[in-house]
Amino acid sequence: MLWKLVREHARPYTGHIIAVLVLQLVSTLATLYLPSLNADIIDQGVAVGDTDYIWRTGAVMLGVALVQVIAAISAVWFGARVSMAMGRDIRRSVYTRVDRFSAEEVGRFGAPTLITRGTNDVQQVQMVVLMALNFMVMVPIMSVGGIIMAVQEDAGLSWLVWVSVPILLVIVGIIVGLLMPLFQRMQDNIDAINGVMREQIMGIRVVRAFVRERHEAERFTDANAALTDTSVRIGRLFVLMGPIITMILHLATAAVLWFGGHRVDQELVQVGSLTAFMQYLLQILMAVMMGTFMFMMLPRAVICARRIMEVLTTPASLVEPAHPRTPEHHDGTVEFR
Structure with a gap:
């Protein structure tokens, strides 16, 4: 459902998406090239005292870093334009579809969930x-x-790469599996609290007339407590992710320094190459971590996309005629028999 929804609304922005892909490719390749240049400076410049080589290679590093920064900023700009425009288009599609619903479809979904699907779900x-x-x-x-x-x-x-990366992926898989049902429950809780607030705002006169303020306050408290409990559970899993990833990064760094130090003593590797290897390992783990954050948001987005598509694919029971007939007489009167 998510892929279908995104594909249908991404077609007008194909050029921007291609620009994002190209810029991200340039930025990533430049980032991968920098540790290699740093290793050359250490092994072929600092180790032998070649100052000219250090200046030349350092200038190349500055140029590569400048290209990387420009490409990264441009990619984020194009990506933000595409995502915000797609969100606008999806909200317009949801609104247009709901506007054509009859009382039957509105009653089947309920006004609170239609509001949530057109706002919070689209945002996710x-x-x-x-x-x-x-x-x-x-x-x-x-x-x-x-x-x-x-x-x-x-x-x-x-x-070290084949050990640290699978460990990180296994941990991420477990946490994502725990998050999936919690995200579904969270969207249901948002629907519930929106429904309670909408009923209380529209029926405030009736509530006061029958002195039901305490009962309505208890209803809102229960709905609010359910949403809070689900949010806290999700937050605990997200908070747990940070220390786990940090621990894996530090353990990987310590392992590189420990085992790499012995290899340097045995003259199997140079100091610059060891430094570059450690930087590459950290880049790999950071890339996995950033991909992890994206995949942690994916389950909730899949659920939200499914809810949005339910609205967009629901046909209206009352359809306007393609060729409506115009009355012969336009005297401005309506007669009921």
Whole structure:
């Protein structure tokens, strides 16, 4: 459902999407090239005292870094334009469809859930599109390219990559599996609290006339408590992700320094290559982490897209005629028999 929804509303912005892909590719390749230049400066410049080589290679690094920054900023700008425009178009589609619903369809869905699907659900899809445009090119290229470059620097330490990355992926998979049902419950809770607030605002005179303020306050408290409980559970899983990723990054860094230090002592690898390998390993893990955040938002976006498509694919029971007939006489009167 998510792919179908995004594909239908992304067609007008194909040019912007291609620009994002190209710019992300340039930015990622430049990021992968920088550690290699840094290793050359250490091994061929600092180690032998060649100041001219340090200045030349440093100037190249500055140029590559400038290209990387410009490409990254431009990619984010185009990605933001596409995602915000798609969100606007999806909201327009939902509004247009709901505006054509009869009382039967509105009663079947309920006004609170229609409001949520046209606002909060669209926002979740919009944020996933933004994350995907920013990371869908960078993450795979950074991961695969980082592995290739790290193996080229020191194949003897490549086993650290094959150990740390699967551990991170397994942990992420477990957390995403726990988040999926919680996101569904959260959207239902948002529907519920919107329904309570809408009923209370529209029926405030009736509530006061029958002295039902305390009962309505209890209804809102229950709906609010349910939403809060679900949000806290989701927040706990998100908060747990940060320390786990940080611990894996620090353990990977410590392992590189420990085992790489022995290889430097044995003259199996140079200091610059070891530094570059550590940077590539951290880039790989950071790419996996950023991809993780995107995939953690994906379950909720899938649920939201499914709810949006339910509205967009529901036919109205009362359809306007394609060729309406105009009355012969226009005297401005209506007669009921």
